[in-house]
Amino acid sequence: MTTRLRPVRTRHPARTLGAVACVALGLGLIGGAATGSWLTGDSSADATARTGYTATRTLWHSAPVDTLFPRTLKGRGAGPGAADRVWTRIAVAPDGDCATALDPLLVTTLQPVGCTRVLRATYTDATASSVTTVGMIFTEADAAAMHTLASRFTAEGLDERPDLMPRTLPAKGTVAAGFGARQRASWTVNVLTEAPVVIYAVSGFADGRTVTDPQPADEAKAKGATSAPAQAGLGHDAKGIADRIQGALRKTVTTATEKPE
Numbered sequence: 001m002t003t004r005l006r007p008v009r010t011r012h013p014a015r016t017l018g019a020v021a022c023v024a025l026g027l028g029l030i031g032g033a034a035t036g037s038w039l040t041g042d043s044s045a046d047a048t049a050r051t052g053y054t055a056t057r058t059l060w061h062s063a064p065v066d067t068l069f070p071r072t073l074k075g076r077g078a079g080p081g082a083a084d085r086v087w088t089r090i091a092v093a094p095d096g097d098c099a100t101a102l103d104p105l106l107v108t109t110l111q112p113v114g115c116t117r118v119l120r121a122t123y124t125d126a127t128a129s130s131v132t133t134v135g136m137i138f139t140e141a142d143a144a145a146m147h148t149l150a151s152r153f154t155a156e157g158l159d160e161r162p163d164l165m166p167r168t169l170p171a172k173g174t175v176a177a178g179f180g181a182r183q184r185a186s187w188t189v190n191v192l193t194e195a196p197v198v199i200y201a202v203s204g205f206a207d208g209r210t211v212t213d214p215q216p217a218d219e220a221k222a223k224g225a226t227s228a229p230a231q232a233g234l235g236h237d238a239k240g241i242a243d244r245i246q247g248a249l250r251k252t253v254t255t256a257t258e259k260p261e
Helices: 013-040 044-050 104-109 143-156 217-221 234-257
Strands: 072-075 085-092 115-125 130-139 186-191 197-205
Touching: 072 234, 085 234, 130 234, 143 186, 186 217, 186 234, 197 234, 217 234
Parallel strands: none
Antiparallel strands: 072 085, 085 115, 115 130, 130 197, 186 197
16 A cells, blocks of 8 residues: 655745744854853853963963063052152062972962962162062962952951061162061062962062061051151052052963954
8 A cells, every 4th residue: 555645845935044044043142142151251161261360370481571570660659648659670580489489387378279489579669778579479279269368368367467478589789688588568468369370579678677567568558657667668669569560460461361363
């Protein structure tokens, strides 16, 4: 026996175009959703790439020193009373391991993020009366770990503890020759959350005088502060230099993560 086949209708051109349009629209929506996910950060891998974590990890050995630590830093309104400041780089250290460049307690505090390398440089002001060492601590952490560390520093006031004050970088033959642990007068520590880096700065007098009561930069910058570091503007130096090195790092990361057109 044979079964009579049902005749196949001729496909209407309009229906064909409509089906194609629906498929195209569907693919467009899927593509749009994927793009939207990339832009809004729904994918953790894409979020890591966008925030520059991957690119930043190699900067300690791939970026030119003048890019990370410019020879001159201009601080418009960065001094006491919104005075302008200019700082000149007088020394740069080779990249170092964390145990050598940092105090043991600070190394212990940074263990959750995996300290890898430290870059350091020392600057002096236009009058050569103050010196400031600024450093970048590169870590192995992801964004979540850096956020956790930043929250801990804020909640526990770790950035204001004298026993976590960063070390200096003295330099023979410069005004920073006598800039040691006992000369530290003011400091700041900033845990970045957009990159696996901790930036710090510590300042002191260029004449090598001992400071018995160092102050965190925010306290030394406070209105009405009368301590020697405050009156000398050393809190402004530490904070101003750290902020500008942080800005230079951000520009470097942005350049490294930009996609060619």
